[in-house]
Amino acid sequence: xxxxxxxxxxxxxxxxxxxxxxxxxxxxxxxxxxxxxxxxxxxxxxxxxxxxxxxxxxxxxxxxxxxxxxxxxxxxxxxxxxxxxxxxxxxxxxxxxxxxxxxxxxxxxxxxxxxxxxxxxxxxxxxxxxxxxxxxxxxxxxxxxxx
Numbered sequence: 213x214x215x216x217x218x219x220x221x222x223x224x225x226x227x228x229x230x231x232x233x234x235x236x237x238x239x240x241x242x243x244x245x246x247x248x249x250x251x252x253x254x255x256x257x258x259x260x261x262x263x264x265x266x267x268x269x270x271x272x273x274x275x276x277x278x279x280x281x282x283x284x285x286x287x288x289x290x291x292x293x294x295x296x297x298x299x300x301x302x303x304x305x306x307x308x309x310x311x312x313x314x315x316x317x318x319x320x321x322x323x324x325x326x327x328x329x330x331x332x333x334x335x336x337x338x339x340x341x342x343x344x345x346x347x348x349x350x351x352x353x354x355x356x357x358x359x
Contacts (some may be wrong), residue, residue, distance in 0.1 A: 259315045270303040
C-alpha cells in the first residue's frame with residue numbers, strides 16, 4: 213500500500229470510528245429502552261391482573277358470606293349495601309400486594325375510591341351476567357316446552 217492510501221484509510225478510520233461508536237451507543241440505548249418498556253408492561257399487566265382478581269374475589273366473598281344471608285333474611289338495605297362495599301374494599305386491599313396498592317395510588321390517586329368503583333362495576337357486571345343467564349335459561353325452557 214502506498215503512503216496516500218494509508219493516509220486516506222487512516223483519515224477514514226478517524227472519521228468513521230466515532231460515528232460508528234455513536235451509532236452503536238444509540239442502538240444499545242434504544243434496545244435497553246425497549247427491554248425496560250417490555251419489563252414495565254409485563255409488571256403492569258401482572259398488577260392489573262392481580263387487582264382484577266382481588267376485586268372479583270372480594271365481590272364473590274361478600275356475596276357468599278354477607279349479602280346473600282342478608283337478602284335471605286330480608287334485611288339488605290342501603291346501609292347494608294355500604295357496609296358490604298366497605299367489607300369488599302377491605303378484603304380486596306388485604307389480598308393485594310403492596311406493589312398493586314402502590315400502582316393504584318400512583319396511577320389513579322385514591323386507592324379506596326378506585327376499589328369502590330371497580331367493585332361496583334364488578335357487581336353490575338355480575339348482575340348483567342346473571343340476567344343474561346336467566347334469559348338464556350328461560351329461552352331454553354321455552355324451546356323444550358315447544359318441542
